[in-house]
Amino acid sequence: MNTPDLTRRSVLLGGAGLATAFALAACTGGPNLLTATSAPVTAAERARRRTGRTTRVQLTAGKTNIDLAARTASTWAYNGQVPGPTIRATAGDAIRAHVTNHLPDDTTVHWHGIALRNDMDGVPPITQHAIAPGSSFDYEFTADAPGTYWYHPHVGPQLDRGLQGPLIVEDPHEPLGYDHDWVLVLDDWLDGVTATPDQVLAELKKGMSMGGMGGMGGGMGGGAPSRNGKLLTGTTSSLLGGDSGDVYYPYYLINGRPAEDPATFTAKPGQRVRLRIINAGGDTAFRFSVGGHRLTVTHTDGYPVNPVTGDSILLGMGERYDAIITVADGAFPIVADAVGKAARAFAVLRSNPGSPAPTVNGYTASDTSPVTAAVLSAPPAAALRRRGIDRRIDIALTGGMMKYDWGINGKAFDMNNPLDGAYAVREGERVQVTIANQTMMWHPFHIHGHTFQLDGGPRKDTAIVLPHQSLTVLFDADNPGLWMTHCHNIYHAESGMMAVLGYEQS
CATH class of the missing domain: 2.60.40.420 (Cupredoxins -  blue copper proteins)
Incomplete structure (x- = not known):
């Protein structure tokens, strides 16, 4: 065109x-066009606000096994954990990450959402050579904008393995007041269970029948999808305008834990909690909610917004939202519905040890529309x-x-x-x-x-x-x-x- x-x-x-x-x-x-190593790239890096401090990180990409309740899955991960280690720095700090590749394939690290120097963006062959098996690469850049970010590879569909982790850049002049700061990584999971992401991609490239194209009905939560081998057919969501996704995932995770073995977050009644919610999925939008609580959205993709309160938040892959909750007395479900896929990720918020534990299907988000970017605005x-x-x-x-x-x-x-x-x-x-x-x-x-x-x-x-x-x-x-x-x-x-x-x- x-x-x-x-x-x-x-x-x-x-x-x-x-x-x-x-x-x-x-x-x-x-x-x-400029290249990733052109002089203006270096000049832009020198112009960033700097504290003079350096946050040092060691990341090793390698094979590992993770426990998915009653099942062990072989996958690839950073430092043997899913999600990878949470990196925290203060705005203006330099981040120096030494990345070693113990995988059988080339890899890189992309620092999603960070406006960093181009030759550190992790996209081969455009910004760097890929990190070959047995090799290492040093990423060094200034993170001058506070916010919730994350990191993952930019080689093939490696993102849909366990190679992902949060990157939190703190605001030294943070205006929000809260008692806890929790990171919640939402993920759809198949690696080491039904297939590898490469096998799924090969299957998708064969093309899909009309049965895989979904429809326009199904309400906010979706329709009645069915599994077709590695794929999912009949997904539908009015929130997403039709077909919501095409890949079958046997598990949906919060911080690497399935619903059968949920992550538990503890606080005291009345405390304020900042939730940093990251959709690290490959093919799934999530509708996030916390039973018995309203969510006040304060940031999206790292940047502040004029606060909006709602019962749930819609996150596409790669999006991040920060929200504040005031913790009620009891035990409550933390739910990330896989939109249109009739499944969910699940965790527990507990403020009273004597309250009965919530169950994965014991809560349904309200019928009100979730908070999306369409209802948010930027402060001056x-x-x-x-x-x-x-x-x-x-x-x-x-x-x-x-x-x-x-x-x-x-x-x-x-x-x-x-x-x-x-x-x-x-x-x-x-x-x-x-x-x-x-x-x-x-x-x-x-x-x-x-x-x-x-x-x-x-x-x-x-x-x-x-x-x-x-x-x-x-x-x-x-x-x-x-x-x-x-x-x-x-x-x-x-x-x-x-x-x-x-x-x-x-």
Whole structure:
């Protein structure tokens, strides 16, 4: 699709440290794009707010076994645990992560949501060479924006194994008051139980029948899906505009624990708790709620919002929401319904040791609509300042389940030719991006290295785009380099729904 406002070009590449695959993208007549090691990348890093402190992290990606109640699953994980270790730093700290690969395959670490220096973004071959088996890589970057973030690989569908972990950047001037700060990682799980993610991706690429396309009914909670081998057919949710997902997961987890062996969080009645909720799933939207409690949403994707209170929150893959609850007296279910999939993740909040334990199916979220980005707004301190638009980019999400030919503008992304059709911007521009979902399925869309503001809404880096609808966002081109932009359904992305957003040479 070519329009006057659309800037998609093949570009001539250069620069040290880049994979030789870049040579495949060479083209005369177009502007040059910066590389991940260009001087403006280093200059942008030097300009970030710094404390002078360094948070040091050791991450080892390797094989491990995890206990899923009555079943042991073989998987890949960081430091032998799922989720991986929680990294905490203060805004302005440098993070220095030494990552060692003990896996049988190449891997990397992507620091999701952090506006970091481009050569630390963890996307081979665009920003670095992949970390080969038996090798190590040192990531070092400044985390200058407080918020709830996470880390995961950016190689194939590895994200849908156990390779994930929270990254919390504390605000040294935190305005919120609370007694506890809890991180809850929501996940859909299949690795080592029904299949590997690579096997699922291969099955999906064969295409799906009409029976796998879901429908528009089913209410907020979804319809009556059925398992078809590694896949799930008949999923449906009015919240997501139809088909909610195509992958069968035997387990849904909160902090690596299944409903049969739930994680338990303890507090005293009347205490205030900050919940940092991360959807680390591969193919599942979650509707999160805490029985007997109202949730006051304070942040999304790391940035503050004007507080909104509701009974539940809808999270697409890659999204994060922070919420405050005031703990009641008793024992309560913490529930993350797998939207449209007739299943849920489950944990327990306990403030009274004598109260009977809640059960996994003993609570149903209210019929009121969940909190979504559509009802949130940015306070003045978090909003982009008003200015004219310098560049407009149109992105069409295309493809479907029948052929499983997901792409952008009718074209599947080719990692062997990654800059073919890259979107170009120039440093300092205000950029408007219109994401038009031309498919029959919803997509959580993510832009690396930047936060964008929804039209009249909050600042985010990942946002849901419903079927046959468009989403318009604004961002400032203030972080030079080459950045992935893609659907955060890992199977859609790996099937081709990805592109590169690159900065032009001055």
